[in-house]
Amino acid sequence: MCSVVAFVAMSSLIKAAGEVFTGQVVFFRSLFAIIPVVMVMAWRRELKTAFYTHRPVGHVLRGLVGVSSMGLGFFALTRLPLPEWVAINYAQPLIVVVFSAIFLGETVRIYRWTAVAIGFVGVVIVSWPKLTLLTSGAEMGQGEAIGVAAVLASAAISAVAMLLVRRLVLTEQSATIVFWFSATCTVAGLATLPFGWSPLSWSQAAILIGAGLCGGVGQILMTESYRHADMSTIAPFEYTSMILAIVIGYVVFAEVPTAYTLVGGTVVVCAGLFIIWREQRLGLQRAPARKVSPPQG
Secondary structure: HHHHHHHHHHHHHHOOOOOOOOOHHHHHHHHOOHHHHHHHHOOOOOHHHOOOOOOOOOOOOOOOOEEEHHHHHHHHHHOOOOHHHHHHHHHHHHHHHHHHHHHHOOOHHHHHHHHHHHHHHHHHHHHHHHHHHHHHOOOHHHHHHHHHHHHHHHHHHHHHHHHHHHHHOOOOOHHHHHHHHHHHHHHHHHOOOHHOOOOOOOHHHHHHHHHHHHHHHHHHHHHHHHHHHOHHHHHHHHHHHHHHHHHHHHHHHHOOHHHHHHHHHHHHHHHHHHHHHHHHHHHHHHHHHOOOOOOOO
């Protein structure tokens, strides 16, 4: 839940920064995310060991996949209202449930499959007005439709990144995972310097630094959460960001959510809440078995 708050704050700050080249945003978000990571390492007295890893290739691969998702997401954020961006981005936890069953072999029962299907219907409801604008001649309509396509692609790639994180947490510390991710994304963002960076005002620089700090905190908390529970259990909690996005979008950006956003977002949230309720019931049933099971790892 704290991770969700941090990421919504990060997204709001990036949107508040205005028109900034995507690679430039990725650089600031990634570079300054390293600060809270190092602070956590120091607090845990892990500075001497946290930078070392036996799986550098795995970290770099996760970073490259993650930075692709990040870039597409930031690109979409400049073309969509914040509530719509968050609502459509809910496809990510739905895809995580699907991918965790297919690639990680996690047990996903009929109830969750049904909830995932209903959740995708909600995503379609939110997206539909923007997608129909693909056939329109209006410039803004085309921009919003491209934003929808970008955020959906970002969600799918992000789901792949979550699978890679799930495997890394088996052997790597959370701070190590986040540090390598931030370092990889920083280098990737810096590599875009010749392709469109522009001078920033002091306020834009401060806003992007704040976004980076929020992103680092959110990344640490998210990575830690996947250490303690199945991906398909954690993913639905992402839906709570809808409430924050609507409030911030209205108060800060004067964005009034459309009926499509409210209806579709409600459908997705209800699907997520059902999954959470179902997991809680299953957890109560599994509790006696855990008490007699030997500790794992």
